[in-house]
Amino acid sequence: MAERFRLCIALLLVFFSSCTIEKRWRSSTFLYFDTVCELKIHGTPDQFSQAKEAVHQVFSEIETLFSPSSHDYSSPRVIHLFQEAIEVHTASDGDFDISVAPLLKLWGFYDRSYRIPSSQEIQQVVLRVDMKKIQRDESGIHLLPGMELDWGGIAKGYGIDLASQALKDLGISRGFINAGGDLTCWGANPDSNSWQVGIKHPRRGGFLGVLALKDESAATTGDYQRFFIKEGVRYHHVFDPHSGYPSRGKQSVTIIGPNAACCDALATAVFISSQPDSVLRFFPDYGAVIVDTEGRLKKAGKIYPLRPIEE
Amino acid sequence: MERREFLQTVLRAPLFAPLLSALAIDPKKGEIYLISDQPQRDVPFLLGRLRSVVAQGLKTFSFLNPSLCPKGMDTALLKQGWTQVPLPLRADAAFSFHHLGQKTPPSLTLVREGRIHDIRSWISRLGPDSIKKGSPASLLTVVSFPDHQIPEAAGTRISLYKNGEKILQLPLDTNATQRVPTKEGPLIVRIAGRKARIVQSPCRNKICVSTPPVFLAGERIICAPHHFLLEIQGRTVDTVIG
Numbered sequence: 001m002a003e004r005f006r007l008c009i010a011l012l013l014v015f016f017s018s019c020t021i022e023k024r025w026r027s028s029t030f031l032y033f034d035t036v037c038e039l040k041i042h043g044t045p046d047q048f049s050q051a052k053e054a055v056h057q058v059f060s061e062i063e064t065l066f067s068p069s070s071h072d073y074s075s076p077r078v079i080h081l082f083q084e085a086i087e088v089h090t091a092s093d094g095d096f097d098i099s100v101a102p103l104l105k106l107w108g109f110y111d112r113s114y115r116i117p118s119s120q121e122i123q124q125v126v127l128r129v130d131m132k133k134i135q136r137d138e139s140g141i142h143l144l145p146g147m148e149l150d151w152g153g154i155a156k157g158y159g160i161d162l163a164s165q166a167l168k169d170l171g172i173s174r175g176f177i178n179a180g181g182d183l184t185c186w187g188a189n190p191d192s193n194s195w196q197v198g199i200k201h202p203r204r205g206g207f208l209g210v211l212a213l214k215d216e217s218a219a220t221t222g223d224y225q226r227f228f229i230k231e232g233v234r235y236h237h238v239f240d241p242h243s244g245y246p247s248r249g250k251q252s253v254t255i256i257g258p259n260a261a262c263c264d265a266l267a268t269a270v271f272i273s274s275q276p277d278s279v280l281r282f283f284p285d286y287g288a289v290i291v292d293t294e295g296r297l298k299k300a301g302k303i304y305p306l307r308p309i310e311e
Numbered sequence: 312m313e314r315r316e317f318l319q320t321v322l323r324a325p326l327f328a329p330l331l332s333a334l335a336i337d338p339k340k341g342e343i344y345l346i347s348d349q350p351q352r353d354v355p356f357l358l359g360r361l362r363s364v365v366a367q368g369l370k371t372f373s374f375l376n377p378s379l380c381p382k383g384m385d386t387a388l389l390k391q392g393w394t395q396v397p398l399p400l401r402a403d404a405a406f407s408f409h410h411l412g413q414k415t416p417p418s419l420t421l422v423r424e425g426r427i428h429d430i431r432s433w434i435s436r437l438g439p440d441s442i443k444k445g446s447p448a449s450l451l452t453v454v455s456f457p458d459h460q461i462p463e464a465a466g467t468r469i470s471l472y473k474n475g476e477k478i479l480q481l482p483l484d485t486n487a488t489q490r491v492p493t494k495e496g497p498l499i500v501r502i503a504g505r506k507a508r509i510v511q512s513p514c515r516n517k518i519c520v521s522t523p524p525v526f527l528a529g530e531r532i533i534c535a536p537h538h539f540l541l542e543i544q545g546r547t548v549d550t551v552i553g
Contacts, residue, residue: 029371029396029403036371036396038550181552189549196546200553210548220553252553 021045025190028052032059033156035180041167042174042187054166055177062159066151068101068110074140081151081158081261082134082141088154088265089131091282096269097131097241101148106244109237114228116235122244129241156182157219157264164260181225184217184260199306202251202291209289209297209306216304217260221267222252240272247272250292256304257286276300341423343454344533346415346518350408350452351384355391357419358404358454369403369456371396379408381450405455411521414447418518420535426475427538451518455529466528466543469507471500474538483507483526483543491539498539513537 026048027040037059041051065075072078088096102125108114117125128146135142143149156179164177164184174187176195185195194212201208202222211218223246227236240247253271255263262283270276270288280286280301287302299306347353371394374380384406385395396402421428471479471491481487483505491498495513506524512534519534519541528545 031394040550176550178550178552183550183552185550195550196548198548198551198553200551202553207548207551208553210546218552222553254552 023047030056030059032063033159033180037177037179039177040175041172042190043170043172047170047172050170051167051172051175054170055163058163058166059159059179062155062162066155066158068148068150073142077158079136079140081154082136084158084261085154085265086131087282088262088269092269092273092279094130094132094241095247095272095279096153096265097129098149098151098153099129099131099134099143099147100239100241101150102128102146103239103241103244104150104237105148107235107239107246108228109226114230114235116230126241126244129244153221153268154261154265156180157217157260157262160184160217160260182217182219182260182264183213185213186215188214199252199254199289203295207309208252208291209308211254211256211289211304211306213256213304216256216258217263218254218256219260219263219267220252220254221271224251238268238271248293249274250290251295252291254289255286256289257283257302262286270300341421341456342531343452344418344420344422344535345452345454346411346418346448346450347452348446348448348450349381350450351381351387354384354406354452354454355387359391370394371402372404372406373402375405375407379410380406381408403456407453407455409451409453409523411449411451411518413517413521414449415516415518415521417446417448418535420533422531422533422540427533427535427540429535451522453531466526466530466545468544469500469502470542470544472540472542475540483545493537495537498534498537500541507541507543508532509534509539509541512539 021044023043025040025042027038029036029038031037039051039055041048043051064070065072065077066081085096085098104110106117106121106125128144133144134147160177160179160182161184164186167175168186176183176185183197185197189195194214197211197213197218198207199209199211199220202224221238223234223236223238225237227234229235236246238247239245250271253267255266255270257263257266263286266279266283266286266288269279270290273279276288276290277300280288283301285302287304288300289306290298290300292298343357345353345357372388373396374385389395419430421430466483468480468482470477479489479491479500481489481502483502485502486504487502489500491500493513497511498509498513499511501508501510506526508524509519509522509532512519514534514536519532519539522532525532525541525543528543528547530543532541533539
């Protein structure tokens with residue numbers, strides 16, 4: 001009798017202990033890259049702790065390594081990301097260019113002085129902008145005097161790729177990481193469907209449409225993310241490296257595809273380029289949702305379904 | 312080992328603590344409705360007091376309608392260690408402000424998992440003076456702790472709950488008037504132009520009637536004295552980019 005009683009208690013303990021380590025949805029928000037980052041995963045408490053730690057570690061490293069003040073050009077990560085950037089630079093005929101930092105500085109986007117420089121000033125600075133002039137060898141990348149790099153168009157996506165791989169290595173099979181609008185998601189959402197991802201409308205509140213993503217990444221570049229207005233004209237932060245002026249022709253570009261760093265870079269490239277289809281021809285697994293200056297929506301590249309919003 | 316000693320050993324086992332914690336209601340599903348003309352003073356105070364129940368581990372806030380936000384509200388929250396984030400990135404706590412158009416007695420209501428809890432008496436021992444002294448006010452502040460769902464903008468249907476039980480569901484795209492009888496008189500819900508409102512209520516202060524029409528998925532109107540909750544429902548998204 002006593003033995004049977006102890007056995008019941010032991011079985012109850014095993015049952016309850018399995019309840020306390022059940023997998024359920026857990027999320028956390030934190031601040032990196034000057035923006036809010038969101039992590040949501042389906043896992044046990046231990047997995048969630050490890051996931052948060054892994055994301056913090058990766059984001060912290062990427063934020064330091066690719067900050068405007070960092071000049072570590074020999075790190076393997078820097079060399080790797082530079083290579084990815086060069087591919088998008090070449091595919092976009094130079095429209096995507098991480099050496100635009102002098103332009104951002106000239107127009108006051110770094111110190112928030114926001115000014116309109118003279119055409120002579122712009123012409124002088126444009127001479128220092130061209131990724132093709134950067135030398136590469138086994139020891140790292142080498143900039144010419146006066147050149148500076150802005151990794152803002154690709155580093156966040158790279159951080160997300162590294163972080164999500166770390167989480168998959170922990171056995172987390174469902175979740176997403178959203179770093180200020182750059183996103184990667186994998187597995188099914190809490191309703192066991194594709195992840196429902198709203199794309200912010202570039203001009204009004206609410207969404208442009210809703211993507212259904214399963215194991216994909218997405219990133220958006222828009223003229224509403226960082227800008228100033230002078231005498232009724234909007235000057236945003238996405239510079240055409242050829243002209244030295246903010247690019248014109250689009251309000252926003254969202255890129256969907258398998259790799260977040262590539263989505264990040266292509267979003268900028270397609271935003272600047274006058275020939276999005278030509279750019280995306282080199283990246284057949286990637287598609288674009290484009291809003292032009294008139295607010296008209298069109299797609300390019302691989303078609304990813306976009307559910308429109310009824311207002 | 313004696314049975315008594317065995318039981319004592321089991322009950323002291325560390326497994327039971329996480330078990331009891333797991334059985335606790337998730338404190339983050341809910342909303343606080345506060346009627347007070349000084350929410351910039353009262354809300355941070357209340358969140359600080361309620362931290363262990365509804366605000367534990369929450370860090371970020373945003374304002375759904377910043378144009379109606381009382382002056383100093385953001386500063387007061389920042390001083391408490393909160394971080395402000397822009398919409399539509401999901402904040403841990405979302406604040407919205409509504410002018411009721413009339414002075415009503417102050418109140419403090421917690422809506423959690425569809426159930427309405429009048430927590431004035433609970434908080435009155437610790438609450439701010441405006442709640443204790445009963446100064447009439449005309450500003451309603453709603454603090455939402457969204458359960459990880461972001462509305463897609465316009466909702467598609469309304470649901471009416473009484474004591475947490477759904478008693479009515481109507482599509483939002485069809486004009487309708489629905490009467491719900493109560494002992495003290497009917498509660499009447501009207502849908503017009505894809506918006507819903509309460510047009511008649513048996514309650515004394517008619518705060519629910521004064522609440523502006525709702526139409527976005529996730530928006531709510533509550534009648535605390537009669538435990539009615541009207542909610543706009545619709546499709547939601549998991550996260551937002553852009």
